[in-house]
Amino acid sequence: MIDTATALQLVLSHGTSKGKTMEVTLNDALGFVLYDDVISPMDMPPFRQSAMDGYAVNANGADWYRLVGEVQAGAAHQPKLATGEAVRIFTGAAVPDSATAVIMQEKVAVNGQQLRLEIPWAPEMNIRPQGEQIKKDAVAMSNGTLIQGAHIGFLAGLGITKVKVRQKPSIAIVVTGNELVSPGTPLPYGKIYESNGAMLQATLNELGYKNTSIVRIADDYEDTKRVLQETISTVDVVVITGGVSVGDYDFVGKALLAIGVEQIFHKVKQKPGKPLFFGRKEGTSIFGLPGNPGAALNCFYIYVYPLLRNFQGAEAVELPSVQVPLLSDYTVNGDRAQFLKAKMHGAGVEILDGQSSAMVRAFGYANALVFLPEDSTKINKGELVKTILLPHQ
Numbered sequence: 118m119i120d121t122a123t124a125l126q127l128v129l130s131h132g133t134s135k136g137k138t139m140e141v142t143l144n145d146a147l148g149f150v151l152y153d154d155v156i157s158p159m160d161m162p163p164f165r166q167s168a169m170d171g172y173a174v175n176a177n178g179a180d181w182y183r184l185v186g187e188v189q190a191g192a193a194h195q196p197k198l199a200t201g202e203a204v205r206i207f208t209g210a211a212v213p214d215s216a217t218a219v220i221m222q223e224k225v226a227v228n229g230q231q232l233r234l235e236i237p238w239a240p241e242m243n244i245r246p247q248g249e250q251i252k253k254d255a256v257a258m259s260n261g262t263l264i265q266g267a268h269i270g271f272l273a274g275l276g277i278t279k280v281k282v283r284q285k286p287s288i289a290i291v292v293t294g295n296e297l298v299s300p301g302t303p304l305p306y307g308k309i310y311e312s313n314g315a316m317l318q319a320t321l322n323e324l325g326y327k328n329t330s331i332v333r334i335a336d337d338y339e340d341t342k343r344v345l346q347e348t349i350s351t352v353d354v355v356v357i358t359g360g361v362s363v364g365d366y367d368f369v370g371k372a373l374l375a376i377g378v379e380q381i382f383h384k385v386k387q388k389p390g391k392p393l394f395f396g397r398k399e400g401t402s403i404f405g406l407p408g409n410p411g412a413a414l415n416c417f418y419i420y421v422y423p424l425l426r427n428f429q430g431a432e433a434v435e436l437p438s439v440q441v442p443l444l445s446d447y448t449v450n451g452d453r454a455q456f457l458k459a460k461m462h463g464a465g466v467e468i469l470d471g472q473s474s475a476m477v478r479a480f481g482y483a484n485a486l487v488f489l490p491e492d493s494t495k496i497n498k499g500e501l502v503k504t505i506l507l508p509h510q
């Protein structure tokens with residue numbers, strides 16, 4: 118059985134397919150990854166800009182100034198200030214070239230056209246230099262950036278309306294098992310409601326992957342082969358849940374091999390998610406996640422998520438992790454590496470109750486996964502543990 122690091126490295130080294138490049142409008146760019154560096158078409162700010170509501174002065178070291186006009190935000194005029202003159206100015210307005218400082222209005226006394234500074238002035242005080250944030254022709258945002266709201270705001274501020282990105286993957290979620298019944302219908306004895314499909318589709322949606330479908334297969338070998346073959350030929354990534362273990366009706370692994378999927382690995386020394394399968398066929402990546410919902414979601418975050426980001430050409434593909442002190446002692450059960458649903462608080466990280474791979478409830482309270490390497494035994498309160506940050510915080 119391979120270890121978790123090897124499994125992830127194999128996923129990334131074999132799952133090298135990348136989305137085609139395309140152009141999207143900035144308004145539609147959320148969740149895409151930049152294909153090219155974006156070069157700034159302008160200085161930002163585009164002109165010397167007032168950072169305060171107050172008075173722009175051409176200072177001469179005196180305490181008194183003569184008020185000669187006003188510059189509103191958005192105004193284009195450039196009053197010429199002689200030494201000892203001042204104009205009323207507002208936050209965001211262009212500072213006249215002849216002004217040497219802006220004094221905030223709380224720090225002056227105004228009497229008719231006379232202005233008295235109540236603080237000493239300093240050159241360029243309260244003036245944002247032209248190009249302070251970014252200069253024209255500099256790289257505004259680099260290739261591989263996952264575009265979020267802040268990026269859209271920054272690029273819109275540079276007047277950019279379109280960006281080059283890579284396509285996102287199309288993804289089929291395949292759920293297997295004769296025991297599955299759709300929520301909303303009565304539940305016969307021995308059956309369970311199908312929940313992995315909805316869970317994975319919602320999680321993908323949350324991460325910006327909208328091009329998804331859910332396919333259902335019964336525990337029938339011929340049917341499993343036929344549906345998997347058809348599905349694999351139509352999407353970039355197939356995420357199967359269930360049927361990957363050793364039971365007599367666990368047909369997924371066998372069916373995948375029979376239809377020509379190259380098995381990269383099957384089984385990882387980890388809990389949850391031991392029976393994880395990963396394979397490739399004609400550019401499509403195929404995951405067989407365990408049917409147990411907690412194990413399926415865990416494997417999704419640790420292995421499927423990095424492959425999806427890699428497909429998009431993202432610079433950072435794994436979920437970020439930090440070293441955090443454990444809030445109470447934890448005794449490890451078994452010798453597999455563990456991913457434990459956890460909650461980070463200010464002072465450290467707490468491992469939650471309900472870690473069984475069949476259970477998904479704790480994921481609803483978790484904002485992190487604590488990773489304990491294989492052969493860990495007891496971890497003491499206060500010890501630093503690798504804590505993987507889930508996207509929802």
Ligand SMILES: Nc1nc2c(c(=O)[nH]1)N[C@H]1C(S)=C(S)[C@@H](COP(=O)(O)OP(=O)(O)OC[C@H]3O[C@@H](n4cnc5c(N)ncnc54)[C@H](O)[C@@H]3O)O[C@H]1N2
Binds near residue numbers: 360390
């Ligand atoms: N003899 C052994 N048995 C098992 C082993 C083993 O090594 N030897 N491994 C266990 C581990 S660990 C796991 S994890 C599971 C994985 O089994 P499968 O991936 O084959 O999944 P299923 O048996 O089909 O289902 C497991 C569990 O999950 C429920 N399930 C399945 N699909 C859904 C769905 N779409 N929505 C909700 N719940 C679902 C299913 O009813 C089962 O309860 O194997 C162990 N067995």
Ligand code: MOO
Binds near residue numbers: 390392407474
């Ligand atoms: O690997 Mo299974 O998910 O431990 O129960």
